[in-house]
Amino acid sequence: MKKLTTALLAAAAMTSVSAGIAFAQADYPTSPVTIVVPFAAGGPTDTVTRLIAEPMSAELGQQVIVQNVAGAGGTLAGTQVANAPADGYQILMHHIGMSTAPTLYPDLAYNPLEDFEMIGLVTNVPMTVIARKDFEPNTFEELVTYVQENADSVTYANAGIGAASHLCGLLFMSAIDTQVTTVPYQGTGPAMTDLLGGQVDFMCDQTTNTTGQITSGEVKGYAVTTPDRLDALPDLPTTAEAGLEEFQVGVWHGLYAPAGTPPEVIEKLTAALQTALQDENVITRFAELGTVPVSLEEATPEAHEAYLAEQIDLWAPIIEAAGEMAQ
Structure with a gap:
């Protein structure tokens, strides 16, 4: 009888715990x-x-x-x-x-x-290819040619390994079969600061971080990495329009x-x-x-x-x- 009572109490306790968990889930969130x-x-x-x-x-x-x-x-x-x-x-x-x-x-x-x-x-979020405002190339096609011809001296900024700007750079360099000097930063902010200051040549980053600088003329915009142009940046061609269809991200x-x-x-x-x-x-x-x-x-x-x-x-x-x- 004692064993049966103990078993019943344990079962009741388990049922109570399960009910409590279920209630907590149903009541989520409480904080x-x-x-x-x-x-x-x-x-x-x-x-x-x-x-x-x-x-x-x-x-x-x-x-x-x-x-x-x-x-x-x-x-x-x-x-x-x-x-x-x-x-x-x-x-x-x-x-x-x-x-x-x-x-x-x-x-x-x-x-x-x-x-x-x-x-x-x-x-x-679409990506944009941008550069310091006094960078020599004026179009995306010119940028590709310039980077291929000056790979040893061109610098590409990114926000660190694994950042969107890093990945976009990898895809760009793969698409044009050219490796350039990359300059990693501890975040997008410092990378953009040095680009604005002319310490690095170009980078690729999300529109959420570049649209304002492009429209204000603080940086030079070359292309968007989407199949279609963006309403927020209607003057920027797509990378496909510019002849690099495989560079979309x-x-x-x-x-x-x-x-x-x-x-x-x-x-x-x-x-x-x-x-x-x-x-x-x-x-x-x-x-x-x-x-x-x-x-x-x-x-x-x-x-x-x-x-x-x-x-x-x-x-x-x-x-x-x-x-x-x-x-």
Whole structure:
């Protein structure tokens, strides 16, 4: 009888715990949610995150806080969230670097496809090829020729290994079969500062970080890396128009939660993301920055996971051919 009573008490306790967990999931969130950004405040990924944070807060009924954890090409933030409690209170916003990290970092502390639950894609930001305003080439075609003829003296700035500007540079140099001197910085801000100051020749970066400088004439704009011209930069030709069809790249962003986060929590986060992507202010501000929200079909865990796997396969041979793995 005593054993039966003990067993019944244990079962009741387990039922109570399960019910408590289920209730907590159903009641999620009951406190602020943090979106970890792998790069410094003020950069393109930070800008995208802060724009969606407010409408996500309204949908979730809790404040969405943005935390910047910069370093190691975004892998510090990735490691932090991969090891965070799987309860939906700490999630990650990352860009294309999530698909290149497995090849760039042989000792990566996480597997992007196994150590995270996908929440949904957010946006695909076009890239622009820009240069210091007094750089000799005046068109994209002239830039390609100039770089090929002066490869030993030309300098290309990027925001560090794994940054969007680094990846865009790899693809550009692969497309024109020419290697130039690269100058890595600790973030987009310092790279842009030196470009504006004329210390480096050219770079490639997201429209969220370059549109203002191009339209103001602070830098020389050459092309956009998209199939079509952008409304925000109508005078810039596409790289395909300029004769380099194989040089097309966009910097997509997605939201991630730690592996094991309950489906009910992921569902709520995905719903909040989709609400944010339909917000008029988000749509307007994205347009001003030269991008648009993804479709609601793309802002889902299923579409996100499929796209991430596809992008990992796309970038691996390009990075390996360039031999630019982090040590």
